Amino acid sequence: MIMTSKIENQPKKLKAGERILIAAELAFAKDGFERPSLRDITAAADVNLASVSYYYGSRDGLVDAVIIRAAKRWNVARIQQLDRCLSEAGGAPVAVEKIVACVVDPILDEAKESEDGGGYLGSLLGRSMTDPSSRMPDEVGAVYAEVMRRFDEALTRSAPHLERREIFWRLFFGVGAMLRIFTQGDLLNPASGGRSGEPDWEWIRCQLIRFVTGGIEAKSTK
Amino acid sequence: MIMTSKIENQPKKLKAGERILIAAELAFAKDGFERPSLRDITAAADVNLASVSYYYGSRDGLVDAVIIRAAKRWNVARIQQLDRCLSEAGGAPVAVEKIVACVVDPILDEAKESEDGGGYLGSLLGRSMTDPSSRMPDEVGAVYAEVMRRFDEALTRSAPHLERREIFWRLFFGVGAMLRIFTQGDLLNPASGGRSGEPDWEWIRCQLIRFVTGGIEAKSTK
DNA sequence: ATAAAGCCTAAACAAACGTTTGATTAACAG
DNA sequence: CTGTTAATCAAACGTTTGTTTAGGCTTTAT
Numbered sequence: 324m325i326m327t328s329k330i331e332n333q334p335k336k337l338k339a340g341e342r343i344l345i346a347a348e349l350a351f352a353k354d355g356f357e358r359p360s361l362r363d364i365t366a367a368a369d370v371n372l373a374s375v376s377y378y379y380g381s382r383d384g385l386v387d388a389v390i391i392r393a394a395k396r397w398n399v400a401r402i403q404q405l406d407r408c409l410s411e412a413g414g415a416p417v418a419v420e421k422i423v424a425c426v427v428d429p430i431l432d433e434a435k436e437s438e439d440g441g442g443y444l445g446s447l448l449g450r451s452m453t454d455p456s457s458r459m460p461d462e463v464g465a466v467y468a469e470v471m472r473r474f475d476e477a478l479t480r481s482a483p484h485l486e487r488r489e490i491f492w493r494l495f496f497g498v499g500a501m502l503r504i505f506t507q508g509d510l511l512n513p514a515s516g517g518r519s520g521e522p523d524w525e526w527i528r529c530q531l532i533r534f535v536t537g538g539i540e541a542k543s544t545k
Numbered sequence: 546m547i548m549t550s551k552i553e554n555q556p557k558k559l560k561a562g563e564r565i566l567i568a569a570e571l572a573f574a575k576d577g578f579e580r581p582s583l584r585d586i587t588a589a590a591d592v593n594l595a596s597v598s599y600y601y602g603s604r605d606g607l608v609d610a611v612i613i614r615a616a617k618r619w620n621v622a623r624i625q626q627l628d629r630c631l632s633e634a635g636g637a638p639v640a641v642e643k644i645v646a647c648v649v650d651p652i653l654d655e656a657k658e659s660e661d662g663g664g665y666l667g668s669l670l671g672r673s674m675t676d677p678s679s680r681m682p683d684e685v686g687a688v689y690a691e692v693m694r695r696f697d698e699a700l701t702r703s704a705p706h707l708e709r710r711e712i713f714w715r716l717f718f719g720v721g722a723m724l725r726i727f728t729q730g731d732l733l734n735p736a737s738g739g740r741s742g743e744p745d746w747e748w749i750r751c752q753l754i755r756f757v758t759g760g761i762e763a764k765s766t767k
Numbered sequence: 768a769t770a771a772a773g774c775c776t777a778a779a780c781a782a783a784c785g786t787t788t789g790a791t792t793a794a795c796a797g
Numbered sequence: 798c799t800g801t802t803a804a805t806c807a808a809a810c811g812t813t814t815g816t817t818t819a820g821g822c823t824t825t826a827t
Contacts, residue, residue, distance in 0.1 A: 339775070357579035361815065371776050373817080382815060489752065496722035496756045503721025529766045530711065534718045537763025538756035544748070561805075583785065593806050595787080604785060 340378040342368040348389050352447035356386050387460045393447055394463040398470045400429035405473060416481040420536045422474065426494070427501050427531060434505065435524045484543050497535035504531070562600040564590040570611050574669035578608050609682045615669055616685040620692045622651035627695060638703040642758045644696065648716070649723050649753060656727065657746045706765050719757035726753070 337345075346368035350359035361382055365372045379385040404425040408417045459467075471491075478490045485493065504527065559567075568590035572581035583604055587594045601607040626647040630639045681689075693713070700712045707715070726749065 355577075355579065357577065360813075373776070376816060377774075492749070492752050493756050495725055496753065499722040499725025499728075500718035500760070501721070502725070503717055506721075526766070527714070530714050531718065533763045533766060534715050534760035538722070538760040541755045541759025544751045544755060582783075596805070598786060599804075
């Protein structure tokens with residue numbers, strides 16, 4: 324018989340490899356790359372423990388896969404948004420503020436839309452760049468290099484007062500400022516400073532972009 | 546006999562509790578709060594494994610102790626430097642740049658002087674604020690609150706264009722920018738961007754301070 | 768239908784972990 | 798000295814870890 328085996332193939336039923344990836348991404352973002360055990364992850368994904376070895380070879384392989392997937396997703400979105408800005412400007416330099424937005428928006432958007440409101444997925448980025456256990460896989464290093472090259476190119480035109488290495492470091496600092504939103508646990512929740520009911524993503528975004536833009540536009544140390 | 550028991554009490558021979566703390570601080574800064582095992586740490590400290598339980602109750606207790614020790618050290622230095630600036634200004638508002646220096650210098654100085662050049666001790670701060678496993682102990686939360694209050698007070702006078710919550714968030718971003726120096730592993734080493742022989746701490750410090758100052762002085766979103 | 772490949776699973780593996788124990792040694796007070 | 802407390806130690810405890818095994822099930826191709 325044909326129909327008996329699987330009743331339906333609705334979106335709920337992904338293959339084990341995918342389900343692991345999704346569960347692992349959430350677990351790593353929440354608790355770091357070290358703490359979640361494969362038993363935790365596979366239980367959440369509702370797959371067998373051995374599937375991790377089958378699909379990713381080892382736990383480290385799974386960590387790499389999660390990082391690669393997220394990094395590509397973010398960096399593709401960054402370059403797309405930058406290209407859009409560049410074509411809109413039609414040859415003229417793009418405002419620094421807009422370039423900064425291209426760097427941070429893909430991350431903030433994803434965090435904003437994350438249903439648990441905590442920006443777990445955004446915090447994954449923070450961890451993937453800060454955790455000692457996350458050795459940057461070569462595959463994703465190349466993607467970052469390309470992104471860096473593109474933004475360096477754009478800022479060379481939009482912030483001509485800066486030296487080359489200053490552009491690099493100030494972008495670097497800007498990313499650090501953004502990561503801080505995610506890596507400080509329960510700061511987006513109420514009771515921090517003001518009694519804001521829920522994290523006001525748009526306000527924070529404005530604040531971040533203005534801060535980073537101000538930092539980049541600050542005068543050179545030449 | 547009296548003299549036979551201990552030949553000398555030179556600085557090399559600290560008590561086990563201290564030696565654990567020192568070894569653990571280095572290990573946690575290098576590899577995060579999760580990875581180093583108590584066997585690694587006690588071996589490096591040249592003490593018995595059970596000493597951790599004896600002095601700190603548990604592994605979590607040791608993590609807390611390391612964080613508390615470092616956080617107090619840094620925050621005391623920050624407030625001291627701020628007080629010095631305030632008294633030098635003699636009632637007038639202190640330049641934003643100087644306030645920023647008070648926040649970052651205690652960390653940068655310690656990293657600079659760290660013999661292995663990698664700023665491991667500075668990276669400990671980054672981890673203590675980013676790692677999911679490092680729940681901020683209450684004892685150190687109070688210290689941070691005091692530091693925050695003092696710097697908020699100073700910036701209210703030196704950056705009067707900002708709302709209260711803007712001051713908070715921009716300081717927050719500034720710390721994130723600083724942390725980035727430490728949490729990106731081998732970026733301070735050569736082969737990154739320029740072929741600088743060794744990390745030029747003074748240049749990086751200037752760059753960081755200028756970036757953060759520019760971010761804080763950027764116009765309000767009011 | 769039969770074979771082959773891909774996918775999934777329960778069970779077991781050895782290794783490493785944090786913690787506890789009980790005994791031994793050092794420090795010190797009366 | 799004697800007695801008491803603090804500090805250190807080797808050894809073992811019970812869990813939990815990532816990984817492997819061997820086999821069953823499903824799908825695809827011949």
